[in-house]
Amino acid sequence: MDIGIGLPGHAPWTDGRQLVEWARRAEARGFSSVAVSDRLCWSTPEPLVTLAAAAGATRRIRLLTSVLLAPLHTNHLLFAKAVATLDHLAGPGRLQLGLAAGFRADDFTASGVDYAGRGQAFTALLERLRDTGAPGLRPATPGGTALLFGGTSRAALRRIASRGTGWLAGTATVEDLDDFLPQLHAAWAAAGRDGAPRVVVSAMYALGPHAAASVASAIGPYYAFAGEEWARAGIAAACTSAEQITELVEAFERAGCDELILTGNDPDPAQVDLLAEALGR
Template identity: 60%
Template structure:
């Protein structure tokens, strides 16, 4: 059995050094993964940046977004670059992207995006990012994990 642990992103006022220490302790205690969640309308830190900090503080624990509201990332090339950069920082096989269209309208209101188009936006983002990671569009860096993060 593998057990992951969420980073304390929903706790108001959590600072970088606290997240890094939490990540190190989770790895020392043999948790399988560190998990960062995503909400735009809450005070939750941005998950890719949070996991980059965790990657720098740890050596091998899996890094997971649960769940990244992917349609809020409206530029697929920029999202592909950000995720590939994190993949390179973390090392092969560590980054696992859990994505979803999001179920809360307040996140879409805060972003100025159409809540009703989120499913189509997710499909498009996933298709474009996969194409970029296959080398079909010149956006770098390439992920270090073959085919891109899981």
């Protein structure tokens, strides 16, 4: 199972150059991917811009949006051009585009995009990408950028089986994988796809003497929109020790995960080195 790093974009970062340093260190320490999340009405950095900076600072590590809120990109051709440009800047095969419909209504309200119609908007974007691509710019990656999709709805299953290379499970549990993977593999087979869908899961972490405080200050406010219970659960699920990380890695590998993205909650780039050491790298 591959192990990637998630940038602490949801945490209280103040210097974007630190995020670029995270990418540099992640590549140097042998992590498989550097991932960035998406949230409009938050301090989370814009994913494509952030990965463009990471692409310029690295050479080999994969670049993943986990996940990008696809329906907010209402100018489909402009979005296709941005993705194709990033594919060229990164080099063939590095960009992995994780997409989802989104579920936080305030991002849509602020954008003037219909929240109730986000599924239809998502489908329209995918169809335009398939039929037209980026005007005047062929993809650097043969066959185009790899697409992974988030969500567990029937629509998400259809997207993965018909257009995707895999599933982005988000901050799922092993039990979530046990519930969803049989459905995913059945849909994949029914669509006549060869091989198996790639399964990518995320988990939160912080290490060092201030780990618990970092987790609480990052996850608590970020999940507050969903209520105190959800925020407490998110804080409790985060790994704050090498032992917890080892147990998590072993559990997800047994569950059939192909890549685990460990997302930081402390903006200090030294967290990359602490994670590598916890993993014995």
